[in-house]
Amino acid sequence: MTLSDRDLSQMDTDYLDDLPEGELRPLSKQLLADLKEARERLKQSPDTSSRPPSSREPWQSNQSSAEPSEEAPATDDLSALDSSESSSDDLPSQDSATPPAATGDSGKPKKAGRQVGSPGYSRNLTLPVTRTIEHRPDCCAACRQSFADNTDYRPWNARFELELEIGNAESPKLQIEHSRHDYFSATCPCGHQTRAEPGRGADEDGWSVALSEWHLCGPRLVSFLVYLSLSLRASRSRIQAYLRDWLGIYLSTSTINQCIHEAGRAVAPVVDEQLIAELKAAGLLHIDETPWKEAGQLFWLWVFVSAQTVIYQVGKRHRLVVNQLLGEAFCGLLMTDGYSVYRIFPRRLRCWALLGALGTQGPSTVSVPG
Incomplete structure (x- = not known):
């Protein structure tokens, strides 16, 4: 999203009518892009995206849970089973099954969350602030006009950051630097107020973490x-x-x-571009795989090792994992075990350590096609 909720709250029909045509066109393009992205997000569901099933709306969850399963017995069979094998005396009463609500000193039910007057818990950090960094908006988020040098900037938010300082060769050191980042807002002559905010990367499928500058740890400390x-x-x-x-x-x-x-x-883009290119150009590459459990499911941890590059890949035990990283035109030598997936490469070596372990199962031959 290009425009934030605060940006949209400042716009109305009168604001759009007062904008010149040259400033209204860029704003219309931003609104159109945000509208399309919002429509795409509304269409997403746990069935069509990586969203978890718990993100369903309450009425959809109730409908899905209310549908009878194929293995569930009919209602008449359940009633007959209850009347023949159990009686109302054996069932607990409604009062005994429902736990009593927590009550306070006044006898009224307690509200959820931290109670008034109870001690709170927060981050305890006593390091002094070593430097302050100011962030100001460069241009208006609505009309895209640059701010003048005499613009009145006003602070609206701040964050703290811990960063690792390692010094240099003349003065090596290892210490923590505590920085304060101040964010300012400015009002454009068109009437729109723009805020400088921490950067944030776009959401990607398959990742449960977000890339954002609104973080306590700096990049070197990470x-x-x-x-x-x-x-x-x-x-x-x-x-x-x-x-x-x-x-x-x-x-x-x-x-x-x-x-x-x-x-x-x-670093995922670096792996996809630079490291994979180095693996494909390697003269000798070692590959092996081992079982790997993740979130209760069985996967395989693949390891690709060259003289200067190592890549770990978690996936299924299938030749597609090797094809996605190396392709079918790998020209170097491949050092592997006897797994049939590796036999699609003509220039292949057998690992002597594995041959020694399997020496009791019969003789093995090693060949290097020219």
Whole structure:
């Protein structure tokens, strides 16, 4: 979406009538693009997109749950079964089955959520702010006219960010920098008020995390969390303890996990373009697969290793996984086991370690086609 809810709330028919034709045309194109995107989102459902079934409207959920299943017995059979095998004396009463509602000191039912007067919990951070970064809008979101130098900018929001400072070769260091980002708004001569907001990437199917600047951890700190998790094999709780003991900051395990997943989405285009191109150009490539459980389902973890590149791919145990990464025109040597999927490549080597493990099952031959 190009225009936010606040931008649309400032527009009415009088505002559009007062706009010149040169400014009305770009605004009409933005409104048309947002309208098409909104219509596409309205058409999405758990059956036509990656949305979970819990996102259905309440009336649709009730209709789907009210439909009788094919294996359910008929109503007459259920009534006969109840009358023959059970009686009303064996069933619990409605009063005993319904749990009593929680009541306060005054005898009235308690409201959901935190009660008035109870202590709250929030992020506890005592690091001083080392620098302040200001963000101002460059042009009006409606008429796209640039703001003048004497524009009156007014602050409307702010956020804090933790970033890792590593210094340089002359002065190496490892410390946390605490920054404050201030966001300003400005009013255009056309009457529209535009706000500077943190950047946010578009939503993508298959990803449960969003790419947004509205985040506590900066990009260098996120890279450090990924290094601790993948290179040093540290768990989320160990990473949390390291940050607390050595860098003096506290991050929840859920925040650490979210940062790692966001980094995976951020580098996905790099994997699709640069790393895959390096694999295809490799002279010798090792491939292997192993079972991998994810969300209660059995998948396979594929590993593609060259002299300088490593790619992990989670998917089914099918030749499509290999074809999507390498294609069928891979010209280098392939070092694999005896899985039949790899036999579509003519220049293939057998792994000596696997041959040694399978030596008791009979002789094996290794050939390298020219």
